């Protein structure tokens with residue numbers, strides 16, 4: 387194991403042992419390279435005369451580019467288009483996104499959550515989560531009405547077991563009891579449950595009421611208290627396409643309550 391990964395694991399084991407146990411074997415091996423080429427490039431940004439760490443050509447103080455491309459993207463500055471972006475996304479964008487979340491969800495003020503990272507759309511984000519948390523035979527818990535690619539990303543790629551529960555109960559409400567029981571059933575399996583929530587749900591369009599949202603968070607909390615390591619994932623692919631007015635998403639609801 388790389389020494390930077392080992393250091394991260396030591397920190398997690400000390401500060402957040404549950405999170406350490408939720409990581410997959412691959413997740414435990416991963417790290418951001420804070421030494422070597424990338425960090426040398428970052429240091430060289432403040433160089434006054436030459437930066438010989440990166441193959442970036444400048445012209446008239448701007449990144450060199452073809453006029454024909456710039457003409458179609460004239461709303462953007464060359465410095466925002468042609469230079470390498472860090473793997474986790476541009477810092478300005480990440481901070482602006484965090485500010486937007488805080489502005490739109492005042493209940494997040496003072497809560498602990500990271501600066502978002504930039505991904506190539508949702509499937510990439512989901513596949514990073516699958517790499518970080520899913521090992522062979524870990525349960526991916528989704529409702530019986532779901533977006534089929536979850537199986538591809540978590541099951542076929544990472545060997546997770548896809549376990550479903552009925553989305554609706556007898557009254558046509560969200561089946562929080564079935565969700566909770568399905569999570570608790572993982573105690574005798576790998577002891578870990580990756581719970582993926584997607585509202586408005588694809589394919590049904592179903593969105594929980596505020597009470598159902600509360601019941602979902604409560605079901606996850608109670609199952610975690612039974613000793614299952616729950617990785618809660620929210621896929622807000624259709625965020626804002628609500629036919630019911632929700633004041634905040636399940637993600638916001640969870641961290642507002644529990645951090």
Ligand SMILES: Cc1ncc(COP(=O)(O)O)c(C=O)c1O
Pocket residue numbers: 506507508509510533584588621623
């Ligand atoms: C529920 C759900 N999640 C994720 C995606 C994938 O989104 P993206 O194209 O941003 O990867 C879709 C696309 O249909 C979806 O319906």
